[in-house]
Amino acid sequence: MIKGRVKGKIWSSRHVDTLPCGALLEVEVDGGGRLIAFDPLGCATDEAVLITQGSVAAAYFTGRVAPVDALIIGSIDETTDK
Amino acid sequence: MIKGRVKGKIWSSRHVDTLPCGALLEVEVDGGGRLIAFDPLGCATDEAVLITQGSVAAAYFTGRVAPVDALIIGSIDETTDK
Amino acid sequence: MIKGRVKGKIWSSRHVDTLPCGALLEVEVDGGGRLIAFDPLGCATDEAVLITQGSVAAAYFTGRVAPVDALIIGSIDETTDK
Amino acid sequence: MIKGRVKGKIWSSRHVDTLPCGALLEVEVDGGGRLIAFDPLGCATDEAVLITQGSVAAAYFTGRVAPVDALIIGSIDETTDK
Amino acid sequence: MIKGRVKGKIWSSRHVDTLPCGALLEVEVDGGGRLIAFDPLGCATDEAVLITQGSVAAAYFTGRVAPVDALIIGSIDETTDK
Numbered sequence: 001m002i003k004g005r006v007k008g009k010i011w012s013s014r015h016v017d018t019l020p021c022g023a024l025l026e027v028e029v030d031g032g033g034r035l036i037a038f039d040p041l042g043c044a045t046d047e048a049v050l051i052t053q054g055s056v057a058a059a060y061f062t063g064r065v066a067p068v069d070a071l072i073i074g075s076i077d078e079t080t081d082k
Numbered sequence: 083m084i085k086g087r088v089k090g091k092i093w094s095s096r097h098v099d100t101l102p103c104g105a106l107l108e109v110e111v112d113g114g115g116r117l118i119a120f121d122p123l124g125c126a127t128d129e130a131v132l133i134t135q136g137s138v139a140a141a142y143f144t145g146r147v148a149p150v151d152a153l154i155i156g157s158i159d160e161t162t163d164k
Numbered sequence: 165m166i167k168g169r170v171k172g173k174i175w176s177s178r179h180v181d182t183l184p185c186g187a188l189l190e191v192e193v194d195g196g197g198r199l200i201a202f203d204p205l206g207c208a209t210d211e212a213v214l215i216t217q218g219s220v221a222a223a224y225f226t227g228r229v230a231p232v233d234a235l236i237i238g239s240i241d242e243t244t245d246k
Numbered sequence: 247m248i249k250g251r252v253k254g255k256i257w258s259s260r261h262v263d264t265l266p267c268g269a270l271l272e273v274e275v276d277g278g279g280r281l282i283a284f285d286p287l288g289c290a291t292d293e294a295v296l297i298t299q300g301s302v303a304a305a306y307f308t309g310r311v312a313p314v315d316a317l318i319i320g321s322i323d324e325t326t327d328k
Numbered sequence: 329m330i331k332g333r334v335k336g337k338i339w340s341s342r343h344v345d346t347l348p349c350g351a352l353l354e355v356e357v358d359g360g361g362r363l364i365a366f367d368p369l370g371c372a373t374d375e376a377v378l379i380t381q382g383s384v385a386a387a388y389f390t391g392r393v394a395p396v397d398a399l400i401i402g403s404i405d406e407t408t409d410k
Contacts, residue, residue, distance in 0.1 A: 001188070001200040001234055003174070010085070012132055012156030016122055018142060019155055023310075024083070024132070033113055034191055036083040036132060040180055050188070050200060052231045055383075056222040057181055058138040059229035060182060065141035067134040067155045070083055071182055073231045074176030088271055092249070094296055094320030098286055100306060101319055106247070106296070118247040118296060137219075137383075140302040147305035149298045149319045152247055165352070165366040165398055167338070195361055204344055214340055214352070214364060216395045219301075221388040223393035224346060237347055237395045239338030256331070258378055258399055258402030265401055270329070270378070279359055282329040282378060301386045304384040310343060311387035313380045316329055 003030040003076060006047045010036055012013040020066050027051060027072075048076040085112040085158060088129045094119055102148050109133060109154075119152040130158040167194040167240060170179040170211045174200055184230050191215060191236075201234040249322060252293045256282055266312050268296040271298060273318075283316040294322040331358040331404060334375045338364055348394050355379060355400075365398040376404040 004027035012024065023039040027049060037051050040060070049072045057071035086109035094106065105121040108130060119133050122142070131154045139153035168191035176188065187203040191213060201215050204224070213236045221235035250273035258270065269285040273295060284296050286306070295318045303317035332355035340352065353368040355377060365379050368388070377400045385399035 001232070002188075003198075003200060011159050013159050014123060015132070015156030016142065016153075026085075034085075034210070036085060041178060050174065050179070052233045054185030054233055055219045056138045056229060056231050056233050058141070060180065060231055062121060067121065067137060067138050067142055068092070069134045069136055069138050071180075071231060077175050077177050093323050095323050096287060097296070097320030098306065098317075108249075116249075118249060120275065126254045140305070147302060149302050149306055149317060150247070151298045151300055151302050165396070167354075167362075167364060205342060214338065214343070216397045218397055219383045220395050220397050221395060223386070224344065224395055235344075235395060238343030241339050241341050256378065257405050259368060259405050262388065262399075263376070263404030272331075280331075281330060281379045301383045304387070311384055313384050313388055313399060314329070315382055315384050 001050050001073065004028055004049055004051055005025055006043050006045050006049060007034065010044060016067060018064055020061050020068065022034050025072065031074050035070050038068045039072045041072055041075060043072055043075055050074040050076055083132050083134050083155065085114055085145045086110055086131055086133055088125050088127050088131060089116065090127060098149060100146055100149055102143050102150065109152065117152050119154050121154045123154055123157060125154055125157055132156040165214050165216050165237065168192055168206050168213055168215055170209050170213060171198065172209060180231060182231055184225050184232065189224055189236065199234050201236050202232045203236045205239060207236055207238055207239055214238040214240055247296050247298050247319065250274055250295055250297055252289050252295060253280065254291060256264050262313060264310055264313055266307050266314065271318065278284045281316050283318050285318045287318055287321060289318055289321055296320040296322055329378050329380050329401065332356055332377055332379055334371050334373050334377060335362065336373060344395060346392055346395055348389050348396065353400065363398050365400050366396045367400045369400055369403060373401055378381055378402040378404055
């Protein structure tokens with residue numbers, strides 16, 4: 001997984017019909033770069049989050065495979081980083 | 083997912099027979115780099131798009147696994163980026 | 165797989181309910197960069213570890229697909245590096 | 247998918263027995279870097295090609311999973327690149 | 329797939345029980361970087377090898393999913409590189 005910080009929200013009115021309903025957040029990844037992740041937790045801007053990527057992100061959704069390759073799986077509350 | 087901007091179209095007359103019919107767009111990825119994504123939405127040049135990658139892109143297609151590892155899943159209409 | 169060194173622990177009180185119970189370690193990857201990996205082995209800070217990524221990491225867990233894309237699969241005890 | 251240009255051929259007499267018979271081409275990727283892709287189309291040196299990566303590349307082959315993570319899916323004949 | 333050159337061996341006495349028995353080799357990747365790949369072929373140090381990555385690497389193993397995301401699939405014997 002990777003750590004990141006929520007930067008804002010993305011809206012996409014015109015999208016494929018298999019995209020699940022919910023928030024798409026723009027996240028700045030620790031170490032640089034940005035990605036868009038599906039947020040099932042209702043995270044706020046500037047919140048530190050944990051993101052999983054690839055097919056395991058899509059597997060969070062049940063039914064037809066969701067076209068989601070990045071999922072916020074947790075809000076980070078503490079770290080013992082050196 | 084990643085954000086990008088449509089730059090043009092790719093034509094491939096000679097291709098494997100499992101490639102689905104449809105548009106293959108060249109997209110400039112936010113942060114640098116380019117990739118080719120399948121476009122089921124009819125996006126225009128310069129349009130900002132949301133792209134999913136990997137096996138979840140292929141899962142959009144039904145029947146035999148499509149050899150597609152990048153799919154435009156939405157057109158981006160607004161963002162609250164800092 | 166990639167080699168890394170454990171740097172600390174991550175806590176996430178608010179997380180998706182499919183995240184397995186267990187330690188989430190921050191690992192500094194050989195060659196640069198950091199990632200968060202699930203640790204089923206009880207590794208210590210500064211321990212050199214071997215990490216697998218992607219859907220094969222999630223497949224370590226049984227039952228519903230775990231949203232885990234990085235797994236510590238071993239503690240490295242020796243290398244014949246040039 | 248990514249675009250690339252065929253640079254040459256790779257031979258591997260000693261290989262795992264699940265590797266499908268066929269050409270393995272070295273491809274220079276647009277933007278830099280090289281990879282080895284399986285070529286089911288008979289592409290020539292200097293030909294511009296479209297490559298898919300990951301498990302969807304392996305899914306092109308039927309029967310036991312092929313250990314192929316990069317597949318040439320088309321020869322590029324034209325582009326409207328800006 | 330990617331090309332690389334074997335640099336040495338990794339030992340991991342303490343590992344998850346689903347890790348298959350066999351050699352784990354450290355490989356220097358063409359273009360830079362290193363990774364650890366499972367070697368079913370008995371490759372020697374300095375040998376040039378072909379590596380596949382991701383879930384297709386794990387699919388080489390039968391039975392429960394192996395936590396292996398990089399597999400040596402061949403020894404490279406010749407190339408017509410420009």
